[in-house]
Amino acid sequence: xxDARQDPAAGAAIWWIRRDLRLADNDALAAALAHARRVxxxxxxxxxxxxxxxxxxxxxxxxxxxxxxxxxxxxARGSRLIVRxxxxxxxxxxxxxxxxxxxxxxxxxxxxxxxxxxxEVLIHLPLRLVGSTAVRPPGTVLKRDGTPFTVFTPxxxxxxxxxxxxxxxxxxxxxxxxxxxxxxxxxxxxxxPYSPGAPFPPGEAExxxxxxxFVAERIxxxxxxxxxxxxxxxxxLSPYLRWGMLSPRAAVVAAxxxxxxxxxxxxxxxxxxxxxxxIWREFYIHILDHxxxxxxxxxxxxxxxxxxxxxxxxFAAWRDGRTxxxxxxxxxxxxxxxxxMHNRARMIVASFLVKDLLIDWRWGERWFMQRLLDGxxxxxxxxxxxxxxxxxxxxxxxxxxxxxxxxxxFDPEGAYVRRWLPELAGVPLERLHEPWxxxxxxxxxxxxxxxxxxxxxxxxxxxxxxxxxxxxxxxKKRPL
DNA sequence: TTTTGAGTTGTTCGA
DNA sequence: GTCGAACAACTCAAA
Numbered sequence: 001x002x003d004a005r006q007d008p009a010a011g012a013a014i015w016w017i018r019r020d021l022r023l024a025d026n027d028a029l030a031a032a033l034a035h036a037r038r039v040x041x042x043x044x045x046x047x048x049x050x051x052x053x054x055x056x057x058x059x060x061x062x063x064x065x066x067x068x069x070x071x072x073x074x075x076a077r078g079s080r081l082i083v084r085x086x087x088x089x090x091x092x093x094x095x096x097x098x099x100x101x102x103x104x105x106x107x108x109x110x111x112x113x114x115x116x117x118x119x120e121v122l123i124h125l126p127l128r129l130v131g132s133t134a135v136r137p138p139g140t141v142l143k144r145d146g147t148p149f150t151v152f153t154p155x156x157x158x159x160x161x162x163x164x165x166x167x168x169x170x171x172x173x174x175x176x177x178x179x180x181x182x183x184x185x186x187x188x189x190x191x192x193p194y195s196p197g198a199p200f201p202p203g204e205a206e207x208x209x210x211x212x213x214f215v216a217e218r219i220x221x222x223x224x225x226x227x228x229x230x231x232x233x234x235x236x237l238s239p240y241l242r243w244g245m246l247s248p249r250a251a252v253v254a255a256x257x258x259x260x261x262x263x264x265x266x267x268x269x270x271x272x273x274x275x276x277x278x279i280w281r282e283f284y285i286h287i288l289d290h291x292x293x294x295x296x297x298x299x300x301x302x303x304x305x306x307x308x309x310x311x312x313x314x315f316a317a318w319r320d321g322r323t324x325x326x327x328x329x330x331x332x333x334x335x336x337x338x339x340x341m342h343n344r345a346r347m348i349v350a351s352f353l354v355k356d357l358l359i360d361w362r363w364g365e366r367w368f369m370q371r372l373l374d375g376x377x378x379x380x381x382x383x384x385x386x387x388x389x390x391x392x393x394x395x396x397x398x399x400x401x402x403x404x405x406x407x408x409x410f411d412p413e414g415a416y417v418r419r420w421l422p423e424l425a426g427v428p429l430e431r432l433h434e435p436w437x438x439x440x441x442x443x444x445x446x447x448x449x450x451x452x453x454x455x456x457x458x459x460x461x462x463x464x465x466x467x468x469x470x471x472x473x474x475x476k477k478r479p480l
Numbered sequence: 481t482t483t484t485g486a487g488t489t490g491t492t493c494g495a
Numbered sequence: 496g497t498c499g500a501a502c503a504a505c506t507c508a509a510a
Contacts, residue, residue: 398502399490
């Protein structure tokens with residue numbers, strides 16, 4: 001073991017890539033390079049992940065395209081990506097035997113499956129988990145009594161109280177990488193190609209371009225504009241953070257730098273708000289690590305047994321974007337088409353599924369995982385439990401979003417709805433978020449007849465709201 | 481141990 | 496149109 005450390009030339013190291021598809025600021029890669037002169041970058045196509053009911057073809061296509069981009073970046077530096085297939089413990093054991101690697105370096109990941117997978121590899125192989133999908137790994141932000149936070153605000157205070165990273169802490173991408181040598185690999189599979197012209201071109205270079213543009217052009221107005229679904233007010237970096245094309249530390253450093261920028265004191269609010277979102281990401285990573293049962297059901301015992309309606313036809317209407325509520329349908333079609341949805345829209349459609357349709361939040365959680373490029377168990381579960389009122393620090397159960405009001409507030413000119421629902425193009429703005437209020441003659445006049453061109457609402461929101469409050473009330477009264 | 485202040489993102493109703 | 500209160504207590508975190 002000490003041989004390799006004393007004489008790096010003696011051995012090889014494996015850099016096991018999982019969700020850190022980048023060369024810059026990659027602790028696992030840096031550790032592998034420090035350990036041995038020969039480094040073998042490998043990605044293992046794991047059937048357990050590819051065939052999971054929570055996998056999504058668009059997300060896998062995004063990942064595969066990201067791996068192609070990473071391979072190109074590696075080749076430009078003298079290396080290349082080795083692709084293997086199979087159970088990671090077996091694929092890595094073979095690769096280690098073939099290459100004589102004395103260590104495997106990987107970034108730590110905290111989802112339930114990832115922990116189980118890595119524990120198994122740790123038993124059999126010299127795996128070293130270096131670096132983290134979070135800036136502050138779970139276990140490093142705790143209450144004074146050593147237990148985890150379950151409320152966000154004190155968590156974020158404690159998170160911010162620790163030493164903050166700066167530019168100097170970010171590792172630049174290496175200019176040159178060692179040749180991995182003569183190692184066999186298989187070609188990346190031809191997934192349904194992630195569509196050209198898609199709004200999320202995969203890759204590390206694109207991630208950094210976006211971060212620079214966001215910081216230069218939009219971060220200052222982030223607080224005011226981030227809730228508007230019709231504007232590009234958000235960073236739109238989530239798929240890149242999900243796949244580690246951008247390190248979370250680089251994102252945090254960018255936020256802190258913008259926050260300190262003396263040339264624009266007014267912009268500090270935007271940078272602070274965005275930093276807060278990044279801390280939410282960390283919060284849910286920690287929650288999943290400390291409370292893995294959240295993936296199976298409610299965090300709050302009192303809301304384990306809400307009497308859900310779970311009507312398959314209602315679920316299909318939601319999933320396919322034909323609930324008759326334009327803001328909901330527009331968002332669901334955006335999700336289906338581009339694999340991404342605005343954060344505000346996520347809350348609106350989630351509230352609609354859970355509260356208006358009274359469908360178990362886990363159905364929505366799974367559909368999101370099947371569609372989102374940024375689908376991540378921790379953030380997705382946290383978001384759904386928050387909306388459902390079942391999670392840590394969750395929305396009070398009586399908080400039911402009104403889809404009409406939300407549409408009017410956050411898509412005030414109707415551009416979002418009209419973009420994703422062309423059948424509503426002719427509907428005047430005053431009726432755009434409640435087309436069922438148009439008299440029959442007006443429907444004909446504007447070319448949008450309900451029941452023909454666009455559905456009637458699947459539920460009456462006011463009634464649905466009462467039903468949801470009653471169902472949650474019943475769940476709370478039920479003895480545990 | 482007890483106390484106290486606080487808690488992402490809303491809606492509705494009535495004054 | 497605008498504003499504050501009610502929604503429902505509860506649990507958390509920290510002093």
